Every structure is written in structure tokens, then in C-alpha cells.
Amino acid sequence: MKFETFKAGAWRQRYQYKSFEPVPVNHEWIWEDATINTLLEAANRALGELNAFSLIVPDIDLFIEMHVVKEAQTSSRIEGTQTGIDEALMSEDQIQPEKRNDWREVRNYIDAVNSAVVELKHLPLSNRLLKQTHEILMRGVRGEHKLPGEFRTSQNWIGGSSLADAAFIPSHPDGVPDLMSDLEAFWHNEEIVVPHLIRVAISHYQFETIHPFLDGNGRIGRLLIPLYLVSHGLLEKPSLYLSDFFERNRASYYDALMGVRVSNDLIHWVRFFLQGIAETATKGRDVFRQVLALRTEVELAVLTLGKRAANARQLLNLLYRKPIVTAADIERSLSVSSPTANALIRDFEQLGLLQEITGQQRGRAYVFDRYLSLFTS
Template structure:
């Protein structure tokens, strides 16, 4: 199938509405547009540079955890949650009651990402894995009663208050199993020659068009991208997430997806997607470089602490995973006494590593601000 002659699907009349029935995607793909080749080369190079950091940076998993938090917060923000990245790091008791539902959705996403990536060690990328991940995402939050972990058995829609005024109506639920089976085969089809980044672009479009779950499709569809890249060896660690790019270009993101359905313009979507990969991978590479520079700077500062330096280094490793902590959390993680941890906290504040942000006498929160700011930019 050539991009230039692609027909995305057809509108099928239903009772009082029409659903969009997309064509299958598990086949060869070709294109004439030279711009795609240039963008594909650029995105592949940037992705390789990002992945190199996963292979050479010591203790890389310390820093990957914050990438996951950033993705969870940003992907959830696209869906309307109002949890900031600093709030996502706080314990639930520190979150205002009216914001806890949003907070739980973000924390569920973090659990879903971590579980799905771990499952790839024993389970291939599959609809089964996506269903398991969806069940975690919906656990105890809005949407928990909307068939968590199962493909939908009723019609859904995007935008509007009902099927009558919807922005887009995905395929009828009876089409979902066959379309998702075709998509799963596309992920693993070794008999077609299609670059993985092109497959990832088409897969995200197709998943969002099928909209196989009653809720949570945007988040699972965006998570599908790094899962695909990890499962096919393009990434060693979950270090590339496109939600930040999609959120900053939200209108263009939705427009690019809709242009495929309304105008068969797959080329526009693929170009947008590849640009996103290139920009996001380059930004991720730069963030890793900034993390390493900060790490060297802080390590030098810790040498001033003399015999307390070993404990300080252990505390710093905790802060790379969770840059907003309480004294009690550090005591638990480091298995150190209350006075020892308080002495460390005073040292870190004096060195400018930590800042206390509550101003309270009890349940104080300390933030590793120079590090956290790298993920807010």
C-alpha cells in the first residue's frame, strides 16, 4: 500500500449515527514523498543517540523513573487531569482532597508503565499486554466500571456529549476484535519490510482510530509507542515518551490524526510523528547530558561532608528516583536513624541540593529542585 493512494476507511450507517470503519494495516507500506525519508533518517539517528545514554550512563535506572513520572503526568494532562509533576511525586496525604482523583490517575499510569515494561521481558507486545496494562490504569479511578482490561462491547465516541454530536465515532464494537488482531499481527510481521518507526506511527494512528477501550485509549495508545520500540530493540530503556510533544502541539496532534480519517492524509500524520520522535529524542538526550553534569556537580559538593559523604551519596540516589521526599521516607529507604537523616537534610539544604517547600513544622517535604527542573522545562 502506498501512502499516496491510501484510503483510511469508510463511514458505516448505524442507527441514528455513522461509525468509521478503518481498513486493516497489516501489509507492506511504501511512499514516494522524499520528506518522509529525510525525517525517518533524522528520527532514527536521534533515537539512537538517546538510546546510547541508556547503555553508557551508570545507574541509568535511577533517572528512568523520573522519565516515567513525567510521561504519566503529561499523558494524563492531555486527558484533562490537573496534577503537576511536583504533585505526582507527593504522598497522597499531602494532596488536597479535591485533587486526589487526578493524582490517583497519574499514579496508576506510573504503575501501568512500569508493569508493562517489566512484562515485556516475558510477554511479547500483544493485545493481552495492553489489556493487562489498561486494567492497572483504570484501577479505582474514573472509568473503573467501564470494562477495565477488556475491549469494549458497546459503541463509544470522541468529543461531544453523545453520538449525535460527536467529533468522531470509532468503529462498531463488533469490528474491534478483528481490527486489533490485525494490528497485533502488524507489530510482528517479519514478511513485510516496513521500518519500525513507520510501523509505530501507523500503529498509534490505528489504535486511536479503533479506540478499543471504553476509556483510557489516549493514554494506552501513547504508551504503545515506547512499548513497541522497546519490544523491537530500538530502545533498551523506556526513555522516549511522545506525550510531551503531543501535549505542546495538542491541536496539531488531534488534527493530524483526523486528517487521516477525513482526507486519507497519512503522509501528514507520519511526518508529524517522525518530527515528534526526532524532537523528543533530542530533548531526552540533552536532558541526560544535563543530568550527568548536575550529578558531577553535586558529587563534588558532597565531598565536603567528610565521613557523612557515603550516607549522602545513598540519599542522593534515592532523590534521583524520587526528588521530593519526607524525612520519614528517607529513614525508611536508607534505614538510618531520625537524627542521622535530619543531619543529612540540613547538609543538603546548606549545599543548595534540597529546599523545604511546605514551611510546616511537621510532615515537611524536601525537593531536589535543580534535578526536578530538568523535567519541567
């Protein structure tokens, strides 16, 4: 299939509405647009640099956890949740009751990402994996009654309050199984010569156009991107997430997807997607570089604590995963007494590594702000 002559699908008349039925994607793809080649080269180069950092940074999984938290918070924000990244790092009892539903959605996303990445070690990227991940995403939150872990059997829509005023009506439920089987085959088809970043660009578009679940399609569709990159060896670790790019360019993101459906403009979508890969990978590389510099500095600082330096290094490792902590978190994670935990907090405050953020006498929380700000700037 040639990008320049691509026909995205057709509108089919249903009872009182029309659904958009996309064409299958599991076949060869070619293009004449030279800009795509340039963007593809830049995206591959940036992705390779990001992956190199994930191979050389010691204890990289500590920092990957923060990438996952950032992704969960940003991807959920696109869907309307109001949880900040600082709140996503807190425990439920620290969250105001009226904000806990949003908080649970973000925490479910974190659990879903972590579970999916673990499953990739012994299960290929597949519809089965996406269903398992979706089930975790929907557990105990809004949407928990909308067939968690199963493809939809009724019609859904995007935008508007009903099918009558929807901005877009995706595939009829009868076609979802075959379309998703075709998409899964596309991920693993070794008989076609299509670069992986082109495949994942087309895959994200196709997934969002099929909209196979009753709820959670945006989050699963965005998570599909790093899962694809890890499963095909483009990334050693799940260190790249496009939700921040999509959120900052939200109107352009939706316009590019709709442009394919309405105007068959796959070229514009692929360009936009590759730009997002390059920009996000470069930003991720720079964050890792800053993390390494900060880590060197703070680990030298804790050496001044003498006999308490060993516990201090353990606390640093906790803060790399969870940069907002309480004394109880430190006691539990480091298996130390309450006096020891509070002494460590005082040491870290004096070193400028922790700041108290609640202003309370009880249940105080402390933030490693210099580290957290690397993921929020």
C-alpha cells in the same frame, strides 16, 4: 499499500449514527514522498543517540523513573487531570483531598508503565499486554467500571456529549477484535519490509482510530509507542515518550489524526509523528547530558561531608528517583534514624541541594529542584 493512494476506511450507517471503520494495516507500505525519508533518517539518528546515553549512563534506571513520572503526568494532563509533576512525586496524604482523584490517575499510569515494561521481558508486545496495562490504569479511578482490561462491547465516541454530537465515532464494537488482531500481527510481521518508526506511526494512528477500550485509549495509545520501541530493540530502556510533544502541539496532533480519517492524509500524519520522535529523542538526549553533568557536580559536593558521605550518596540515589522527599521518606529508604535523616537534610540544604517547599513545621517536604527542573523545563 501506497501512502499517496491510501484510503483510510469508510463510514458505516448504524442506528442513528455512523461509525468509522478503518482498513486493516498489516501489509506492505510504500511512499514516494521524499520528505518522509529525510524525517525518518533524522528520527532514527536522534533515537540512536538517546539510546546510546541509556547504555552509558550509570544507574540509568534511577533517571528513567523520572521520565516515567513526567510521562504519566503529561499524558494524564492531556486527558484533563490537573496534577503537577511535583504533586505526582508526593504521597497521597500530602495531596489536597479535592485533588486526590487526579493524583490516583497519574499514579496508576506510573504503575501501568512500570508493569508493562517488566512484562516485556517475558511477554511480547501484544493485545494481552495492553489489556493488562489498561486494567492497572483503570484501577480504583474514574473509568473503573468501564471494562478495565477488556476491549469494549459497546459504542464509544470522541468529543461531544453523546453519539449525536460527537466529533468522531470510532469502530463499531463488533469489529474491534479483528482490527486489534490485525494491528497485533502488524507489529510482528517479518514478511513485510516496513521500517519500525513507520510501523509505530501507523500503529498509533490505527489504535486511536479503533479506540478499543471504553476509556483510557489516549494514554494506552501513547504508551504503545515506547513499548513498541523497547520490544523491537530500538530502545534499550523506556526513555522516550511523545506525550509532551503531543500536548504542546495538541491541535496539530488531533488535526493530523483526523486528517487521515477524513482526507486519507497519512503522509501528513507520518511526517508529524517522525518530527515528534526526532524532537523528543533530541530533548531526552540533552536531559541525560545535563543529568550527567549535575550528577558529577553534586557527588563531588557530598564528598565534603566526610563520614556522612556514604549516607549522603544513598540519599542522592533516592533523590534521583524521587526528588521530593520528607524526613520520613529518608528514614524509611535509607534505614536511618530520625536524627540522622534530619542531619542529612540540613547538610543538603547547606550544599544547596534541597529546599523546603511546604512552609510547615510538621510534615515538611524538600525538593531537589536543580534536578527536578531538568524534567520540567
